[in-house]
Amino acid sequence: MENYISSLKDKVFQNIQEVEKMECSVLHKSKLIVPRLESAFEELKSFVSNYSFKDEDEEIFFFKEMKPQLFSQLIYYNEVYNIEIRMPAGSIGSRKEYLERIQNQIKFFFDMNSEFYQYYRSGSTYLDQIYFLRRKPCIQLQLDSSYFERDCCFSTCYGLKMTQILTNERLLSYLNVKLAKLQQEGMEIGSYTDFHPDLKWTEKKTALGEIIYGIDSLRSVCFGNVNIKVLAKELGDLFNVDMSNIFQIYGDIRKRKIDRTEYLNRMIDALRRRMDEDDNK
Secondary structure (H helix, E strand, O other): OHHHHHHHHHHHHHHHHHHHOOOOOHHHHHHHHHHHHHHHHHHHHHHHHOOOOOOHHHHHHHHHHHHHHHHHHHHHHHHHHHHHHOOOOOOHHHHHHHHHHHHHHHHHHHHHOHHHHHHHHOOOOOOHHHHOOOOOOOHHHOOOHHHHHOOOOOOOOOHHHHHHHHHHHHHHHHHHHHHHHHHHHHHOOOOHHHOOOOOOOOOOHHHHHHHHHHHHHOOOOHHHOOOHHHHHHHHHHHOOOOOOOHHHHHHHHHOOOOOOOHHHHHHHHHHHHHHHHHHOO
């Protein structure tokens, strides 16, 4: 089970990355990603229909962790597509109001499901057998109406809610980024170079490229929900260096025969030496 899921997740992530690297709008990227995720999700459903969980712990792990992680990807990109396609074409104010309305709807979801959200955030497990096993639940669980239309062989009473939580956490980050960009656009300010003209990158471009791809690989900005070209431009603007050829830079890094992460390794060594020296003062 775990090997199959891991292989499927790797394939999904690779598919997403291929589309994210394309030079096109978020709307078009979402339109391309959703069918790929839908196909992967159908593959997962087919696998589970012919699989017998070895025990309750494995079943709980699947419906609490594995399925929501994949399903939330599908729901997230579908929601992004819907948000983008309905985006008002008017003023900054109207777009800001539209995004804040969606943001408030998500916050309302968390308010209405605060008890389960706290259960999830705290890492609790004492109700897992009720929430994440395929058995008929007690009506006092305050089930959503969608529960009664579920596929009983592929769903549990709180599996969808788990998926919604993971999706909405990502959507809030996505909306925060959109709103921040609108605010910046509204202020009509220049780039970082207008404020920090003396900040100059004095290493090779490939060194900054290692940092950019390291950040992207760890999904350290907006949970990975940012195009690497955008990330490269922002860091390039900050340090007054043109990083528009980030893919070519990455190709040069990959061609290295020895020490592909040469700059990052030097950075680690330098930081460790600095801390050791400070410890000895």
